[in-house]
Amino acid sequence: MPVPRSVAAHQAAVAELLTTGAGHPAGEHLPLLDALGRVLAVDLYAPLDLPPFANSQMDGFAVNSSDLPDGGAELRVADPVPAGAAPAPLERGSAAPIMTGAMIPEGADAVVPIEAAEPDSFPPAGQDDAMVALPATAPGTYIRQAGSDIPAGALALPAGTRLGPGQLGLLAALGLATVEVRRPLRVLLLTTGDEVVEPGRALAVGKIYDSNSTLLEASMRQAGLHVLRAGIADDDPRKLLAVLEEHAAQVDLIVTTGGVSKGAYEVVRQAMDGHAVEFVPVAMQPGGPQGIGRFHGTPFLGFPGNPVSCLVSFEMFLRPALGSVHGSPAARPVLRACLAEPLTSPAGKHQVRRGYLDGGGTVRLIGGPGSHLVHALATSNALVHIPAHVTELPEGAEVEVWML
Amino acid sequence: MPVPRSVAAHQAAVAELLTTGAGHPAGEHLPLLDALGRVLAVDLYAPLDLPPFANSQMDGFAVNSSDLPDGGAELRVADPVPAGAAPAPLERGSAAPIMTGAMIPEGADAVVPIEAAEPDSFPPAGQDDAMVALPATAPGTYIRQAGSDIPAGALALPAGTRLGPGQLGLLAALGLATVEVRRPLRVLLLTTGDEVVEPGRALAVGKIYDSNSTLLEASMRQAGLHVLRAGIADDDPRKLLAVLEEHAAQVDLIVTTGGVSKGAYEVVRQAMDGHAVEFVPVAMQPGGPQGIGRFHGTPFLGFPGNPVSCLVSFEMFLRPALGSVHGSPAARPVLRACLAEPLTSPAGKHQVRRGYLDGGGTVRLIGGPGSHLVHALATSNALVHIPAHVTELPEGAEVEVWML
Numbered sequence: 001m002p003v004p005r006s007v008a009a010h011q012a013a014v015a016e017l018l019t020t021g022a023g024h025p026a027g028e029h030l031p032l033l034d035a036l037g038r039v040l041a042v043d044l045y046a047p048l049d050l051p052p053f054a055n056s057q058m059d060g061f062a063v064n065s066s067d068l069p070d071g072g073a074e075l076r077v078a079d080p081v082p083a084g085a086a087p088a089p090l091e092r093g094s095a096a097p098i099m100t101g102a103m104i105p106e107g108a109d110a111v112v113p114i115e116a117a118e119p120d121s122f123p124p125a126g127q128d129d130a131m132v133a134l135p136a137t138a139p140g141t142y143i144r145q146a147g148s149d150i151p152a153g154a155l156a157l158p159a160g161t162r163l164g165p166g167q168l169g170l171l172a173a174l175g176l177a178t179v180e181v182r183r184p185l186r187v188l189l190l191t192t193g194d195e196v197v198e199p200g201r202a203l204a205v206g207k208i209y210d211s212n213s214t215l216l217e218a219s220m221r222q223a224g225l226h227v228l229r230a231g232i233a234d235d236d237p238r239k240l241l242a243v244l245e246e247h248a249a250q251v252d253l254i255v256t257t258g259g260v261s262k263g264a265y266e267v268v269r270q271a272m273d274g275h276a277v278e279f280v281p282v283a284m285q286p287g288g289p290q291g292i293g294r295f296h297g298t299p300f301l302g303f304p305g306n307p308v309s310c311l312v313s314f315e316m317f318l319r320p321a322l323g324s325v326h327g328s329p330a331a332r333p334v335l336r337a338c339l340a341e342p343l344t345s346p347a348g349k350h351q352v353r354r355g356y357l358d359g360g361g362t363v364r365l366i367g368g369p370g371s372h373l374v375h376a377l378a379t380s381n382a383l384v385h386i387p388a389h390v391t392e393l394p395e396g397a398e399v400e401v402w403m404l
Numbered sequence: 405m406p407v408p409r410s411v412a413a414h415q416a417a418v419a420e421l422l423t424t425g426a427g428h429p430a431g432e433h434l435p436l437l438d439a440l441g442r443v444l445a446v447d448l449y450a451p452l453d454l455p456p457f458a459n460s461q462m463d464g465f466a467v468n469s470s471d472l473p474d475g476g477a478e479l480r481v482a483d484p485v486p487a488g489a490a491p492a493p494l495e496r497g498s499a500a501p502i503m504t505g506a507m508i509p510e511g512a513d514a515v516v517p518i519e520a521a522e523p524d525s526f527p528p529a530g531q532d533d534a535m536v537a538l539p540a541t542a543p544g545t546y547i548r549q550a551g552s553d554i555p556a557g558a559l560a561l562p563a564g565t566r567l568g569p570g571q572l573g574l575l576a577a578l579g580l581a582t583v584e585v586r587r588p589l590r591v592l593l594l595t596t597g598d599e600v601v602e603p604g605r606a607l608a609v610g611k612i613y614d615s616n617s618t619l620l621e622a623s624m625r626q627a628g629l630h631v632l633r634a635g636i637a638d639d640d641p642r643k644l645l646a647v648l649e650e651h652a653a654q655v656d657l658i659v660t661t662g663g664v665s666k667g668a669y670e671v672v673r674q675a676m677d678g679h680a681v682e683f684v685p686v687a688m689q690p691g692g693p694q695g696i697g698r699f700h701g702t703p704f705l706g707f708p709g710n711p712v713s714c715l716v717s718f719e720m721f722l723r724p725a726l727g728s729v730h731g732s733p734a735a736r737p738v739l740r741a742c743l744a745e746p747l748t749s750p751a752g753k754h755q756v757r758r759g760y761l762d763g764g765g766t767v768r769l770i771g772g773p774g775s776h777l778v779h780a781l782a783t784s785n786a787l788v789h790i791p792a793h794v795t796e797l798p799e800g801a802e803v804e805v806w807m808l
Binding site: 032033036037046048050051052053057059082083084085086087099100101102103144149150156157164165166167168169170171172173174175176177178193194195196197198199200201203204205206207208209210211212213214215216217218219221222235261262265305306307311330333335367370372373374375376377378379380381403404 | 436437440441450452454455456457461463486487488489490491503504505506507548553554560561568569570571572573574575576577578579580581582597598599600601602603604605607608609610611612613614615616617618619620621622623625626639665666669709710711715734737739771774776777778779780781782783784785807808
């Protein structure tokens with residue numbers, strides 16, 4: 001029996017497997033909103049200044065600061081400058097009412113907020129002899145300079161950036177209507193086992209419904225993968241091989257579930273005999289037995305067959321590797337929480353339990369360690385990590401949790 | 405000038421606005437994977453036991469524990485029980501090789517793991533006179549009892565549950581191919597301002613590109629809303645009213661951006677004159693001026709016009725209200741982090757800064773407090789909260805951050 005590999009070592013192996021693939025898939029151009037959650041394919045440089053022009057940070061008066069000596073001065077009120085207008089140059093000795101975001105007129109170099117003016121309101125439209133008393137004001141006051149957020153030509157976002165609302169908002173502000181993003185990785189997902197039946201069909205004695213396919217496809221979709229489902233393979237390795245041969249060349253990654261353990265009917269192990277796939281014990285519970293390698297050159301991961309093991313395998317190995325190698329998804333937020341109850345954990349294994357983290361920072365374990373407890377999983381909101389060297393923890397002990 | 409409303413008071417007002425709407429929209433039945441991220445419309449009861457039958461937790465031998473007295477016994481090896489098979493009853497005095505997940509045969513009440521057997525491997529297929537020595541074993545050992553995860557008839561998930569991979573995996577395990585989810589809320593999104601131009605078009609002097617629509621539609625899509633975009637309204641309140649009149653009856657919520665402040669051209673304020681919408685200052689920066697109320701009965705929120713103000717308004721008010729009233733989206737993970745630098749904050753205002761939280765728990769502020777800094781927003785990964793009563797914080801001070 002081989003010495004189990006540490007979680008960190010297997011994480012590195014999975015990242016290495018994805019890194020040494022065919023490189024990033026080619027890019028595709030998408031309208032901004034279709035690119036939500038996708039990854040920028042190229043370094044993106046600002047095609048214009050942001051802000052595009054100097055503009056007012058306040059509702060107030062645009063002035064030439066040299067018209068306002070110490071003690072201030074009374075200035076003639078010029079025509080107002082609304083946002084969106086191309087204003088006339090400011091005449092010396094005058095002050096132009098200006099709205100937040102409106103362009104600073106030529107000849108103006110500062111804004112005095114309306115609250116600092118006397119009177120502290122704008123004269124009615126049409127009055128052409130209004131005057132306003134304004135205090136001394138330093139040049140640049142309340143002006144957002146052109147390019148002060150980002151200047152034209154600067155790197156706006158590097159290739160590999162995940163595009164969320166803020167990033168897409170920046171692209172829109174830069175005037176871009178489309179963006180080049182990496183194509184999603186294509187993954188072939190295949191559940192194995194004689195006992196497994198598609199949901200919605202009748203369930204014969206001794207059979208169970210396939211939850212792995214749904215659980216993993218949902219996880220993979222959330223992580224931005226394009227999933228090709230090849231259905232359920234029974235325990236005949238020749239049939240499994242036939243499915244893999246048919247689809248391997250069309251995908252960037254193959255993921256199977258089940259058939260990787262040490263029992264008598266381990267279909268994935270049998271099918272991979274002679275291929276560059278190894279089956280390694282990882283010092284983790286659940287999700288200990290793992291297959292990893294290549295099938296005709298295509299990266300291959302063999303997850304164990306229980307649903308919780310599948311989810312834990314995905315969260316511990318594939319999801320972080322996708323994030324680090326391909327820029328998406330973002331890592332799970334890592335929190336520290338206090339255990340609501342004591343626990344024990346097997347020596348030498350990194351245990352991953354399911355739990356419910358409440359708003360007060362306390363995490364309650366949901367269900368036992370059993371990897372078949374899919375209802376317990378469904379009522380959890382976090383994974384709870386117990387490091388390999390820890391065998392028991394008291395109530396109130398601090399643990400690392402990952403929010404699902 | 406009215407006294408500013410606290411952030412908590414406005415959060416409550418927005419939640420109240422959504423609560424007193426037309427109730428939850430009617431449900432729709434979707435295939436499981438199309439329901440990812442949606443919200444369960446009804447209480448869902450388990451149609452079957454999980455596990456559906458007692459099964460083995462280990463690869464080993466199914467036995468009748470009364471055949472194994474203290475000190476154990478040698479038993480005849482019966483036909484093996486693979487996963488997925490309906491096994492023959494176990495004869496007294498025999499032990500059936502059984503695989504993980506396989507059904508416990510009638511007459512068996514415990515499993516002895518293969519590692520505890522002598523010999524510790526299964527006899528080859530076809531050998532019909534094999535014997536195995538097994539230790540004394542308590543009834544129930546290594547058996548996953550039918551219904552031990554959830555019994556048939558029990559509440560599996562309550563109405564309002566957000567359906568992620570774990571929840572969909574449970575529904576699949578229960579044999580369900582479809583699920584009834586709430587219809588997404590429909591929101592009419594309208595950007596206002598004479599200065600605002602659609603990305604991809606030419607930019608005249610004094611104009612800026614509309615980033616609010618993209619930023620907010622992306623945020624709303626992530627939050628599960630169905631967004632109807634009504635384009636950009638200029639500063640003519642009659643045109644804005646015409647667009648709202650046309651669409652208000654088709655949506656569950658109206659969100660506008662811009663035109664809610666105290667300047668001379670506040671189109672949303674002008675258009676809402678005579679409608680049940682109030683414009684309130686909230687003690688928050690950015691995002692202080694907020695419109696809230698109803699337009700012909702449809703809930704209405706008027707966000708301010710700068711992009712960072714829009715995002716902060718969405719994250720502080722609308723997103724939490726959707727989560728608490730409609731069950732989705734999940735709340736942002738709240739973390740405590742240490743400031744990488746000192747900061748100051750205006751007295752009496754809850755300030756929301758943008759920052760980058762590193763893996764070590766330190767948050768660095770990105771850009772200044774200016775609400776136009778969309779590049780700074782795009783390179784941030786967190787919102788940093790400075791409570792209203794705090795005016796300065798030293799480097800290293802602990803702050804609350806929300807992961808974006």
